[in-house]
Amino acid sequence: MADEKVGTGIGGLDDMLGGGIPAGQIIALLGSCGTGKTTMSLQFIWAGLQKGEKGIFISLEEDETAIISNALTYGWDLRPFVENKTLTLVKLEPSDAKSTISRIRGELPTYIKQTGSKRVVFDSVSLLSMLFDSESDRRAGLFDLCKQIKSSGATALFTAEVKPEIPNVSRDGLVEYVADGVILLRYNETSDGSDIQLSVRVVKMRRANHSRRIKPYNITSKGIEVHSKAEVF
Numbered sequence: 001m002a003d004e005k006v007g008t009g010i011g012g013l014d015d016m017l018g019g020g021i022p023a024g025q026i027i028a029l030l031g032s033c034g035t036g037k038t039t040m041s042l043q044f045i046w047a048g049l050q051k052g053e054k055g056i057f058i059s060l061e062e063d064e065t066a067i068i069s070n071a072l073t074y075g076w077d078l079r080p081f082v083e084n085k086t087l088t089l090v091k092l093e094p095s096d097a098k099s100t101i102s103r104i105r106g107e108l109p110t111y112i113k114q115t116g117s118k119r120v121v122f123d124s125v126s127l128l129s130m131l132f133d134s135e136s137d138r139r140a141g142l143f144d145l146c147k148q149i150k151s152s153g154a155t156a157l158f159t160a161e162v163k164p165e166i167p168n169v170s171r172d173g174l175v176e177y178v179a180d181g182v183i184l185l186r187y188n189e190t191s192d193g194s195d196i197q198l199s200v201r202v203v204k205m206r207r208a209n210h211s212r213r214i215k216p217y218n219i220t221s222k223g224i225e226v227h228s229k230a231e232v233f
């Protein structure tokens with residue numbers, strides 16, 4: 001059980017992780033806007049659905065319809081899974097801090113346990129962080145969420161935006177400390193400035209012998225492809 005790995009749905013990333021995410025861990029997926037955090041999260045959920053694993057995708061950004069059509073652009077049809085309740089899509093309202101925080105504390109943990117979800121996505125914890133009034137509430141809120149997910153046994157991805165001035169640190173500066181692992185997505189301009197190159201690095205991963213190399217990836221019509229055999233520069 002301790003060595004059980006959860007495949008991300010991205011072969012090259014699983015290679016970097018030594019097979020996948022250690023089961024039951026919470027992984028922070030850091031990157032600036034457009035680096036593919038939502039795509040990678042959907043791919044992770046999709047990979048689970050293909051194996052009959054239940055999933056929950058919690059979004060503060062997109063509603064159910066938008067999530068479904070977003071996934072469909074990569075060829076992942078979530079609708080039948082929503083209909084047969086293998087997948088639950090939850091939209092939380094970032095404008096209603098009070099009710100969102102109370103849903104996260106109350107019904108969500110119960111829900112994750114009751115549905116027997118194996119994979120949980122929270123997109124994004126940066127938006128969640130902004131709902132708390134103080135640093136200490138934010139810290140307590142995030143720790144509590146992690147504790148609840150951990151006790152359910154599910155494996156989770158938390159997406160987070162990075163600080164614009166420091167693109168390897170999350171905006172709240174917190175999620176990388178509460179998570180068991182950190183995957184960092186970046187985009188860099190090529191040396192002539194004519195194009196961008198996406199790269200991924202596994203910064204930390206508890207109980208896993210992971211690669212620390214930086215590897216290139218692409219976002220394609222089939223989702224994310226990590227080129228674990230290639231070099232970045």
Ligand SMILES: Nc1ncnc2c1ncn2[C@@H]1O[C@H](COP(=O)(O)OP(=O)(O)O)[C@@H](O)[C@H]1O
Binds near residue numbers: 036
């Ligand atoms: N069908 C597609 N084929 C290729 N690239 C796509 C496709 N759909 C979206 N993208 C690219 O993926 C990016 C969005 O990724 P997304 O997962 O939303 O990033 P993030 O959540 O980090 O902001 C877009 O900027 C676009 O360049």
Ligand SMILES: [Mg+2]
Binds near residue numbers: 037038039061123
């Ligand atoms: Mg996103």
